[in-house]
Amino acid sequence: MKEYYVSYEQAVALKRLGFAERTTYEYTEIVEDSGREEWDEDEQRMMFIEDINYYPKLCLDQAAAWMRDCKVIDIEPRVWLVGNKREYRPYIMPPKCKDYIAYPPEESYEQALSAGIDKALELLGKEVKE
Numbered sequence: 001m002k003e004y005y006v007s008y009e010q011a012v013a014l015k016r017l018g019f020a021e022r023t024t025y026e027y028t029e030i031v032e033d034s035g036r037e038e039w040d041e042d043e044q045r046m047m048f049i050e051d052i053n054y055y056p057k058l059c060l061d062q063a064a065a066w067m068r069d070c071k072v073i074d075i076e077p078r079v080w081l082v083g084n085k086r087e088y089r090p091y092i093m094p095p096k097c098k099d100y101i102a103y104p105p106e107e108s109y110e111q112a113l114s115a116g117i118d119k120a121l122e123l124l125g126k127e128v129k130e
């Protein structure tokens with residue numbers, strides 16, 4: 001069974017919103033060469049220390065669960081049968097909202113979940129800025 005992970009952009013936004021748990025996999029970004037040197041015992045040589053940012057690479061369902069548990073925002077992909085074709089539409093229930101917000105359909109459940117996460121991150125990002 002294939003696992004579907006959040007994108008790098010989603011991982012950066014999740015960390016900015018407070019996701020701080022360690023994950024098995026992480027996206028890394030080398031910020032800059034710090035200019036500091038350190039002796040590497042294994043390689044027996046001097047090496048430069050780099051400043052690195054780590055971002056959580058977690059499964060889509062884990063990201064949705066964290067958003068539900070910690071940010072009180074629900075993401076629910078729903079399947080619709082249109083003609084003889086399935087469409088997956090992301091629905092989001094933001095905090096303090098009395099009804100879901102529907103977004104355009106996607107071709108797969110995973111794409112709808114990812115699109116829902118994107119929209120939820122947008123909504124939560126607006127709250128952080130205010």
